[in-house]
Amino acid sequence: MTKNSNRDIIVVKNLTKRYGSFTAVKGISFSVKEGELFGFLGPNGAGKSTSINMMCTVLSVTEGTAILNGHDITRDKARVREAIGIIFQDPSLDENLTALENLKLHCVMYKVDKSVRMQRIMEVLEMTELIDRKDSLVKTFSGGMKRRLEIARGLLHYPKILFLDEPTIGLDPQTRSHIWKYIMDIKERENITVFLTTHYMDEAEYCDRVAIMDHGELVVLDTPANLKNAVGGDVIRLRTEDDEMAVAEIGKRYGLAVTRDRDGISFSVASGEEFMAPFIKELPVKILSIGMSRPTLNDVFLKFTGRALRDEELSSTDQLRETMKRSRAGLRPFGRS
Amino acid sequence: MEQILYIWYRDVVKFVRDRTRLASSFVMPFMFLILFGNGMGGAIKSLMASGRVPAGLAGFDFVKFMFPGIIGMTVFNTAIFSALSIVQDREFGFMKEIMVSPVPRVHIVLGKTLGGATVALLQGLLMFLFVPFIGIKLNPGIVLRVIPAIFLVAFTISSIGILVASRLKTAQGFQMIIQLLVFPMLFLSGAYFPLNGMPGWMNIIVKLNPLTYAVDLFKKIILEYDKMPEVLRQAMGLNLQVGGHLVTAANEAGFIALFGAVMIVLAMWSFSTVEQ
Numbered sequence: 205m206t207k208n209s210n211r212d213i214i215v216v217k218n219l220t221k222r223y224g225s226f227t228a229v230k231g232i233s234f235s236v237k238e239g240e241l242f243g244f245l246g247p248n249g250a251g252k253s254t255s256i257n258m259m260c261t262v263l264s265v266t267e268g269t270a271i272l273n274g275h276d277i278t279r280d281k282a283r284v285r286e287a288i289g290i291i292f293q294d295p296s297l298d299e300n301l302t303a304l305e306n307l308k309l310h311c312v313m314y315k316v317d318k319s320v321r322m323q324r325i326m327e328v329l330e331m332t333e334l335i336d337r338k339d340s341l342v343k344t345f346s347g348g349m350k351r352r353l354e355i356a357r358g359l360l361h362y363p364k365i366l367f368l369d370e371p372t373i374g375l376d377p378q379t380r381s382h383i384w385k386y387i388m389d390i391k392e393r394e395n396i397t398v399f400l401t402t403h404y405m406d407e408a409e410y411c412d413r414v415a416i417m418d419h420g421e422l423v424v425l426d427t428p429a430n431l432k433n434a435v436g437g438d439v440i441r442l443r444t445e446d447d448e449m450a451v452a453e454i455g456k457r458y459g460l461a462v463t464r465d466r467d468g469i470s471f472s473v474a475s476g477e478e479f480m481a482p483f484i485k486e487l488p489v490k491i492l493s494i495g496m497s498r499p500t501l502n503d504v505f506l507k508f509t510g511r512a513l514r515d516e517e518l519s520s521t522d523q524l525r526e527t528m529k530r531s532r533a534g535l536r537p538f539g540r541s
Numbered sequence: 542m543e544q545i546l547y548i549w550y551r552d553v554v555k556f557v558r559d560r561t562r563l564a565s566s567f568v569m570p571f572m573f574l575i576l577f578g579n580g581m582g583g584a585i586k587s588l589m590a591s592g593r594v595p596a597g598l599a600g601f602d603f604v605k606f607m608f609p610g611i612i613g614m615t616v617f618n619t620a621i622f623s624a625l626s627i628v629q630d631r632e633f634g635f636m637k638e639i640m641v642s643p644v645p646r647v648h649i650v651l652g653k654t655l656g657g658a659t660v661a662l663l664q665g666l667l668m669f670l671f672v673p674f675i676g677i678k679l680n681p682g683i684v685l686r687v688i689p690a691i692f693l694v695a696f697t698i699s700s701i702g703i704l705v706a707s708r709l710k711t712a713q714g715f716q717m718i719i720q721l722l723v724f725p726m727l728f729l730s731g732a733y734f735p736l737n738g739m740p741g742w743m744n745i746i747v748k749l750n751p752l753t754y755a756v757d758l759f760k761k762i763i764l765e766y767d768k769m770p771e772v773l774r775q776a777m778g779l780n781l782q783v784g785g786h787l788v789t790a791a792n793e794a795g796f797i798a799l800f801g802a803v804m805i806v807l808a809m810w811s812f813s814t815v816e817q
Contacts, residue, residue: 262641264816285643296634300555312547313642357638 213238213365213397214259218268221254228254230420231268236399236413238364241391243411244401245501247511251420252401253293256369259399260290273364286314289363291354293370293401299343303334303353306342307360314361328356331386348379355383359390366390368400372407384410405501414501416508423508428501435499435507438476440483442494443468450489457486463506470506472499544644548652549659552626556660563667566619570611570668573733574675578604601776604675609759610732612691616665617727617752620695621719623657624702628715646813650703654805657699658692665691677763686762693794694755697801704808708815730756735778748783751800754793757781761790 214236221229229251236242244252257263259270261281269276275283297306307325310316316324329335332352342350351371358366368387372380388410391398400411408414408428415425424431444450447469451462454471462471473479476496484491497503505511556562582603589598630636639649666688672679702719709715727733729743730752739747747753757779760766766779774780781788 260641262637282643282645285641288641290641292634292637294634294637296636296638298551298630298635299633300558301551305551305554309547309551310638310642312543313639313644315544315643 211238212236213240214242214270214272214399216255216259216268216270219255219258219265219270220267221251221258221263222266228420229258232417232420232422233268234415234422234425236397238397239391239395240412241398241410242400243408243414244399244417245403245405245408245414245505246401246417247403250417252417253369254420255417256290256367256399256401260288260367261285286361287364288367289358289361289365290367291351291358291369291371293373295350295354297342297350297354297357300341302339302341303329303345304338306353307357310357310360316361324360328359331389332356348375348382351375351379351383352386355386359394359396362394363396365397365399368398370401370403372402372404405505408501416505418509418511424504431501431504432499435503436472437474437499439470439472439497439499439503440476440480440494441468441470441497443492444487445490445492450487453488458483463510465506465511468493470503472503544648545652545655548639548649549656552623552653552656553659553663555626556663566615566664566667569618570615570671573614574604574607574611574671577733578607578675595772598772598776600770600773602676605677605764606735606760606777607733608671608675608677609763610730610756611671612665612668612759612763613694613730613732613752613756614727615668616661616691616695617698617755618723619664620657620661620698621702621723623660623699624653624706625712625715625719627653627703627706628709628712631710632712647809650707650805650809650812653703654696654699654808657702658695661695661699662688662692665695683762683765687759690758690762690794693797693801694758697751697755697797697804700801700804700808704804704811707808707811726750726752729753731760731778732756735776736781737776737778751797753781754788754796757788758790758793758797761793766790 212235216235217233218231219229219233220227220231232255244255246252254263258265259272259277261277261284265278269278271277272284273287275287277284298309301309304325307328308321311321311325326335329338332355334349334353334356337345337349342353345353355368355371371387372383375383384407387398390396400407402408411428413425413427414431416423416431424434426434442450447464451464451469454460454462454469458473460471460473462469480494480496484494585601585603589601627636630639669679701722705718705722706715709718725746729747729750731747732752736744736747736753760777760779764777764779766774769777769779
């Protein structure tokens with residue numbers, strides 16, 4: 205991170221979004237340094253996209269504001285728009301135009317100087333390996349190719365800040381790693397500030413700093429390493445014949461705080477290897493399986509929210525909330541996200 | 542300026558590429574002009590043959606009469622439905638790409654309106670392929686006047702479409718509202734029958750309908766009102782009067798331009814203030 209300056213390129217102050225009585229984003233505040241790779245981590249419906257859409261000026265702000273590259277998102281929309289690039293969660297290409305036409309259109313919209321236009325288009329096409337397909341209609345592209353084209357497009361006007369809203373959602377692992385390679389390359393080469401939302405743990409690991417978001421609030425914000433240290437040592441995870449009794453016993457014998465979820469129980473100790481051997485002998489409940497891991501961001505999430513970070517574990521209220529949010533936004537409630 | 546041009550270009554390119562749409566655009570005009578027009582024309586002729594017909598009325602050809610109305614219908618439909626692309630862009634997500642860019646909203650509306658108007662002009666001009674089959678004689682004077690007239694009408698109608706589209710989120714919603722507009726406006730415009738002997742209430746609605754003046758303008762240009770015998774003007778309902786004043790082609794063009802200006806300003810305002 206040698207290239208990082210100390211300038212705060214994004215300053216968010218009490219950013220709030222309300223839909224009627226439902227508050228999607230509850231007054232979040234934080235700042236991002238220039239050149240940083242910053243991530244919003246959280247389950248679907250946590251308010252990540254809503255926050256990003258407000259910062260990108262496509263969604264109105266209920267309260268508070270954000271300053272991007274020195275411009276206020278509520279007052280100086282045009283200047284903010286010039287400074288940012290965004291890759292939306294949902295596709296936003298014109299499928300009836302060719303790849304080249306989509307890129308040209310973008311250059312025109314952002315007033316990229318005519319003299320450098322073709323050169324930049326070729327550059328991004330080359331980088332995303334789409335140069336052979338530049339004259340094909342976008343509707344003939346695969347999901348991964350469309351995503352790459354969107355990333356190529358987002359970079360054409362050399363934005364100061366690049367927003368990526370779930371950049372690899374629904375893509376196969378190979379395409380995902382490809383796209384990450386491009387993102388890291390660009391960030392290094394152009395010193396672009398990258399702001400990303402994701403619900404994939406491994407993607408959050410790439411970030412310089414991660415903010416965990418849940419139910420419209422920032423739960424915690426730090427570097428992935430610090431967050432993992434905060435979990436405290438190694439995580440021991442086990443399944444027993446009687447989880448309830450095990451939780452009580454561990455609490456009583458070792459004075460440890462135990463988290464219980466569908467997959468069993470887990471807790472963290474300073475040094476897992478030394479702890480485990482006597483523990484297995486001493487626990488009066490029969491152990492079905494036991495394992496130890498260094499903490500991951502999933503454990504961090506678990507610690508700060510009390511839940512595991514998984515799509516399928518959205519509670520019914522979360523799903524309702526999601527549906528409400530979409531129908532208010534005028535989207536079909538059961539369409540793809 | 543280049544931004545407006547590219548938004549315009551996008552609509553025109555897509556129109557040219559869409560061959561199916563191009564071919565199907567001939568279906569409705571063919572039905573009205575050739576099937577309905579000839580059927581109705583024959584019936585009128587046989588009616589006239591049975592009674593005393595004033596001299597000069599022998600030249601009344603219903604198919605010829607209908608042709609400018611069919612141009613009106615085609616231009617109207619194409620122009621107003623071109624705004625559907627705004628709603629579709631919103632549904633398919635492309636609108637977000639435009640809205641997050643620094644392009645002024647006003648440029649988007651202008652580009653879209655010009656795009657819709659150009660496509661409607663091209664579509665309207667394609668209808669002139671029917672000309673050899675219906676016995677209308679064109680001359681350079683007609684062509685030079687009809688092209689700007691069609692474009693003016695197309696631009697005005699496009700603005701109406703965009704005003705409607707600016708606040709709608711689904712294609713179904715847009716189509717429903719537009720259908721509610723299209724049929725009454727077309728039927729009460731004089732596109733399908735001469736505006737003679739209407740009941741008083743209908744006469745009022747016809748005179749309030751902006752499309753009436755567009756269709757009448759096309760009739761006056763294409764059928765050469767200036768060279769027409771008075772009795773034929775009467776029979777074709779071309780002596781349109783508003784408040785006792787005989788409406789001229791220039792009045793009509795002026796009114797359509799003014800109406801278009803109001804519509805596009807409203808569309809710009811609506812599009813700029815809506816939450817996308």
